[in-house]
Amino acid sequence: MRYRDPSDQCRNLYRFIRLVLGDEVSDREIARRWGMDEKNLRELKKGVHVVPKLSRLADLADMLGVHRYYVLEAASGVPAEKVYEILTRNLLEDQLRAVDSAFGGLPPLEKERERVLTALQRAVLEAYRTLEPEELFLRVSRELKKFEFESHVFFLDQESGCATIRHSSFHPRLLHMAEAVTGLSLGQFRFPVERVPTFRSVVEARRPVYLPDASVLLYEILADRQLRRFVDRMKRLFRILEVVLVPVTARGQVAGVLATGRHGKLSDAYMPEMRSFSEQLSCSLENALLFKQVKDSEERLRSLFEHLPEGVFECDGSGRIVQINPAGADVLGLAGPEAAVGRPIDTFQLLSPNARVVRKEVRKSRDTLVQNVVGVALKADGTPFLADVTFRTRFDRAGAASSTEGVFRDISQRAV
Known part of the structure; x- marks a missing residue:
């Protein structure tokens, strides 16, 4: 659910301010801290004021002491209660440290599971922390890398129906070796999604897919028989035994696929968590694209205004x-x-x-x-x-x- 009417968005933003600050702070004090006329704040509260511009929303985020993402969410119509719930839920650094300290007393399997779930939580937190679409996957991949995950990001071109590799967590030296083995330039390599059944199933179902053997995916992507004979060598080189393909959607379409594995330590038992992971990454990408659209629009209008x-x-x-x-x-x-x-x-x-x-x-x-x-x-x-x-x-x-x-x-x- 998202409020579309500007009046509802104004009232929703005011409710979010109140959820963060509580009822003890007066409207006059809020207006003073925000640098806003008290009359304008009252109009915002009643829904008779326009939603503030990005620069004013940034000031509000600084005043509230929260990331700009949460203020943008509330201003764009996501219910204040939901945004506040996400805000409080994502303030889990202390909880994560408590989980880390508790690892020592857990059985090996429980300890491993907690580590995987913590990795996914931290990756989602990183996704929520950025409003730049291009940085989102990079930050998620880097966070997963800290927990021994290897990841590759594939972006989908809707017009051509092809996928390209945008990012890989592999060491550059390892990527260079892979290029030497296959004769391919990974940065320019494209493949039709229709030709890769596993990818196609992820895009059509919009649900994560677990493969116990990553070589299946490599065989499908490297359709040339002459290249397939290198798959086994690549498999030994990369030391990844399994892969989970996580779809990330935006604007009603699958925009990319995060392929990730953990040296044989992932199984289909994690698929419920992977589905939740997929949904939260999609939500973050959707908001990052929305923020970029608003920012670009404001920049164009500002340029017109200035000239x-x-x-x-x-x-x-x-x-x-x-x-x-x-x-x-x-x-x-x-x-x-x-x-x-x-x-x-x-x-x-x-x-x-x-x-x-x-x-x-x-x-x-x-x-x-x-x-x-x-x-x-x-x-x-x-x-x-x-x-x-x-x-x-x-x-x-x-x-x-x-x-x-x-x-x-x-x-x-x-x-x-």
Whole structure:
């Protein structure tokens, strides 16, 4: 379940803040720590405020003392209670140390099982700690390596139906030997998933598959008979007797497969844990891709904002400037955008260059769009100039102004 409505997402984010901080901290104190106007926090609480931007969510994560991942999850609509449960469950370093210290008193089989489960828990924790899709598998593989797992990451190209090796935990010298034996460049090697029945079954079923003999997979991948005779040699070289293929899904499709083994110490008895491992890795990848999409979108909008030739500004509900682009600062005669932040927009008369026209437009709609109003505005030093202004004022459910965004330009030269 994920809340889709912005109002529900706002209320959900506030609930997460409360779950982390408890009820002892007042809204005023939360707003102060976060650097937010208390009125805006109350609107967030009621669901009448827009979900904050990534930079503000990052500030919130720092204020709460949690990883940004959890704040992003709550802001994107994952129920606050679920996010908080994951947060508390993943704070298990002390528990893991307790498990490690208890190994000495366990029978060999129990001790081995606890070690495998601890490895999977730590790997999942590493996956949750990163919001970079490209780093996720690398960090998971490195964590598993600490517990004697060897792993290979295969990425699937949905258009071509082929798989490629993106990462291997093998020592570079060992990889070089493998390339010398097979005559293949592992970094460029591709194979059709359709040709490898084991891979195809993982992709179609979206469930982990256990192979007691890794050579079965190698035979399928290395379809060339001339290469197959090297399989036995590779098997002795890599010293892996078994492999578990763990599918990782994103956006409704299998995006990759993590192939991992532990020198003959894994069995099909671990498949329930491997299925859970697969689901949690998929969840982490999905969130990392979502974060990247939002981040890329914000970067594109920021680039557009920074390079537009017209002035662009945004104000909060009280009429103070939140941000302005370089072109706007230049028109107003300011040293830079930062010189405008926090100043009342009324200082420059940008919202009332022609008061009669503005009042007429405002009466038409609560979500007011005032287009191409021409009138006299002021620069920072009080110098008047002829401005062409278009702006929109948004109102909350209570009828109070919540924000204003606008575009303006200096048309003094045209008038002449």
